[in-house]
Amino acid sequence: MSKEYKENLKKKLDIKNVNAVPNIDSVVITMWIWSMVTRKWHKDFEEFEKNLIQITGQKPRIIKAKQSISNFKLREGMPVMLQSTIRKTKAIDFLDRFYKLVLPRVRDFDGISTRWFDNQWNLSLGIKNYNIFPELWVDDVTIPMGIGITIVTTSNKKEESQTLLEELWFVFK
16 A cells, blocks of 8 residues: 555544554455355356466465254355455555456445444455356356455454544545
């Protein structure tokens, strides 16, 4: 992040030490795939993996179920989720593309709710269909799937996190 950005944030939050200015630690992108396993639509998740590689620029890891849940037809060891964590400049580049290109494509988007902050003041939001990312072609997505994005910050207060994201041009309700 640039020095101007840190100086602006330092003035807005009235922080004396530059090292105490909140930062973006990482961005975690997740895609739940367990419903595909239970329906037996896909034994292979190459399409989802390939699309997440195009979106994030790195290969996602496959997270498997730790225990069986009979009501959900879920067995221990089944693939449940694809997850990719991006940090530093890749995270900033992803967020730049996200708020400039992806969020305007979301239908009826009127801003990010402040209720989407968790107890550690990280912002978590979900998108119903991941084909709105500009990196993907229409032919790349055969099965629409939701995607979850968590922006992990280093701040201690909700106001700091919100100001940090507003400085990055995020729009809040």
